[in-house]
Amino acid sequence: MDWSWESAANSVPLLLEGLLVTVEITLLASVVAYALGLVFALIRRTGIPVLSQAVLLFIEFVRSTPLLIQVFVLYYVIQPVGGMTLSPFTTGVIALGVHYATYAAEVYRAGIEAVPKGQWEATTALNLPRSRVWTAVVLPQAVPRVLPALGNYTISMFKETPLLLAIGVVDVLARAKEVGADTFRVTEPYTLAGVLFLLVSLPASILVRRLERRAAHS
């Protein structure tokens, strides 16, 4: 194989710039997914008529269609129709965040259901207000248990960000493509792009596994 260390080294600064964008999108989309997922789960749980069904329908719809199509629709259809001009970066954060929120909702649901019935009964016996039942008793027990699962979704999101190349987000992969076009050498930038993904997701996976073990112990 024809491999040039010099060309590899030259592509590193640009690739790192791209990696920063990838990580930023992943973290911001995670925040959206975690927060919105919890809202979805709570709406489903409280069973508010119409709203609850609407959320269920939305969740099923988002999960049953490919992320790439959702990204395209959000960027090329919904935005122009709604008269919005969001950057590719923001669009990417929203698309990934909302997509994964539908999965996070399921994770939260399972976590909430795992809180023993006796805990709910104790809150009734103590006459705790609804808000305290959730914020002081149920969520503090449910959320730590689901952190590993949420962490895994963050890693998945990280690996899916290159999809946003399609709407012009300049992430690692886009930078690799750019380097390839400039230097007519593709082996080095694409290989390094893959290595960079590995360097981030591998330690992240180890961290999540450690979280899992701690959750299992407590």
Next chain:
Amino acid sequence: MPPTVDSPMIRFSQVVKSYGDHVVLRDLDFTVAPGEFVSLIGPSGSGKTTILRLLMTLEKLDGGTIEVCGDYLSHMKRGEKLVPADEKYLREARKRIGMVFQQFNLFPNMNVLRNITEAPIHSLGLSRDEAEARAVELLEMVGLTDKKDEHPTRLSGGQQQRVAIARALAMRPDVLLLDEVTSALDPELVADVLRVLREIATSTDITILCVTHEMQFARDVSDRVMMFDQGQVLEDATPDKLFNDPEHDRTRRFLKAVIDRA
């Protein structure tokens, strides 16, 4: 204290409760006087725990009415009509009642002190200082002052149950419901819990309903014992009478079975 029929603390009138086809309580009537300690005994499935769960509003009844302190518990008056109570009404009605569970049900994410102060602060509106002072007093009574910063998971079952008793008392209920509170404990831990309950029974004027299989305890502390069978009161007497000279053969057989097992 003799039961005063005029102004009972608790009154069950024609209470019906069923799960699907299975009728747990059928047309149940009884009253409990203020300050009385009443033990509910009987075979499992006879409806004893269901009575406590109805009083704690953990279950909805299917017929009849329950009154606590002269006010309806499960129903509220709308004009002249009785309608099922809404959540707001229940929140008010529940203030009079506290419950200790077989499985303790302490909050594992809070330390002992917060387990006890959480509801007084957020349900009764006490200040943190007031609630903590009250909690420390109660921990002293149950003999666990040194555990106030521990997490429940680090305590023995008997210690957890004593914290749960303190937690229920911190709400200053008029009625305390004890649901087989020693059944989940190792035998050597039962004595400490019973000692605490004895103290509550003698030193406070709380009305207590106690579902238990601890016959010696029931005999010692109860003002009255009710023997349940198939969702109805089979026998309702002083402990002396019920344990020494029961009216029904069914009661005799039940007591013999329990004593033989122990």
